[in-house]
Amino acid sequence: MSKIVSVDVKDIRFPTSLQSDGSDAMHTDPDYSCAYVSVKIASGLEGYGLTFTNGRGTEVVVQAAKSLSALVVGKSVDDIYKDFGNFWRSLTSESQMRWIGPEKGVIHLATAAIINALWDLWGKIEKKPVWRLLADLSPEALVSCIDFRYLSNVITKEEALQLLKQGEAGKQDRIKVLLDKGYPCYTTQAGWLGYSDAKIKKLANKYMDLGYTAFKVKVGKNLQDDIKRLELIRSVIGWDKILMVDANQVWEVQEAIDWMKQLAKFKPLWIEEPTSPDDVLGHAQIAKALKPLGIAVATGEMCCNRVLFKQFLQAEALEYCQIDSARIGGVNEILSVYLMAKKLGVKVCPHAGGVGLCEMVQHLQMWDFASLSATSEGKVIEFVDQQHEHFVDPCIIKNAHYLAPRAPGYSTTMKTEAIENYEYPNGKEWQLMFSKGIFQDPTKVQ
Template structure:
């Protein structure tokens, strides 16, 4: 039984210019951490990601949601978690602050993720194993599919998952092979050209076959020059992604993306405002065959549904510490499977939680095991940091979701 819920404001200043992009020049990687203390002695840890200011507001909202869990058994909570998620996300007063976005939704993510962590710990298995061992009916019972019924009903979601059961065993070798990663830290926005060049060489030496550069400079020529540096060092066979972090308006995005075609980018990420579905649809047509990736700042399943309906997104980067947590992440993944669009999460969790979720996506849902973003900057702060060897995420074996922080476990 969950006897108490505690919330912590954890902030980690970064060294040098790490984490910088065209919009967020001086980030402080921060977590609003919810902890569910079970009377068995186990503690479920979950969090939402912010860049510093306002993290305390998310913590305050998480305390409010957490009170609904006190006195309940985690198996009772998770048996029909979708209904509880719907109830909490539609709280008659808190909902006004969203709905389903912003501080309140981040707070719900923190509490939701703690529930999944405690559930896996209580069963004594890593989260990926808990999820792939659940039946389609059990998975769908953890989801809130409200407002998705025009695209995906509960019955349809169950049938989609059942359809993948027949070939599930053929995808199990990923557990031994490990899940491919890509290096997103070669080219933070404030890095010098020379540091970008050296980081590309280092990433190749470490076994990465895909890497990402931050773009969105006031002078587009800087972006073009740096993109050519990456392509020159990486060679023609490495996937190179470009991330503008919402910096451009639509005319700028069209003009600059077309100039960047020369480096053959695998995708351009977050080219313009994340709420502007129509602009992305226009852009996708204007810069084809360049593909768009988005989702880092998309807050909920409804807007993801709109992006999929528009046909503008070739890669969906849903982040379980940005949307309402693991439950909403899975709902979005199911939508993407229906549309045949790959899920390549943004990792506000530094890949700790998502290394479990991409294994579930691949094994139980049949998503392609494309790759998972790797950001190394907070590894030293986790009790069980993600292991990336030879550019590949090694399958975690410790019970839970790998989200325990050292500062809260000493």
């Protein structure tokens, strides 16, 4: 048996605020970052996982992951993978640390980073990319990875097993489609709120030329500015392309309804995160009000756990379910959301962007297509063209499709030079920026 001999956690940050990359109505100056976890076994093989953060506060998630590591070091990976669902519960239900969640916030972000590292490690042990590892698991083995506690009033283990068995039909044909063509995506890269009109127009034209047919734009700070920005985007992409808008939680419920009525003339497919990410009934009210206008509600990137997702799905508060590869407790918990969405007939269109999110989420959506939903109709994965150069096996986009990953693991291994340059605060790039006064050195703050 291969025992885990160490868990290491690093604070990795990129100065994306300097170019307004990632800016939206709520997050005006993000520095895209991650808590980066490595799990090493006795043979020397390592798995890498991460959870996305936004700059300040990453050190808190790093410390939480270090605190959880005591529950991981010394464990046999063979035992973990044989009963992954119960191991996942052992992390999320540790009798003292669960108090600072439970299953939400910083402690759950840290859980996701560790769990994602364990999936990367499993893929490397089996010499398979994680999407293929998942697709090759038997329905029984996959169900054993999931903690169904609190979900039985929507889906049971037996129902999940039946859905997965139904998905066996035609699986190999769908795997071939993924290997030959990949999975469709849309881009947010032209739509950041802090970008100038000239930059938006230039990027929209760029992605049109690359074959994109779906674009997302940030809204919510100023109505007249939103109208002008959507007019600009529509003038570039035309009216035959799909347009989505994203408010990043900035509105009150009625404000969201009123604001979107003013933007309805631009024919957005969805409004994303119109209000608080915890407000199930508020989202349901917005969804009901906007449905006659042909505008759907999408949310989920900051949904804290499977139980809240369950309520969104039950309440018909979203039409597009946006799982995030690092927000809830890693792959295991995300699988349960896919299964609930499948049973209740809701499309999953994952959130991506950030550090490593595109790399991870492609695996999840490809597994869904191969093994569960059996279709990509009406579904797309978000793509944001940032920080991919820092990964050993970055996602590859061709003709507005994610190409199926071929390398073993979860595509989460960062290059050594990326860590040397951007580990915070001692990385070479950060030290250089501190010396130039671009950022303040936190070690010298009085």
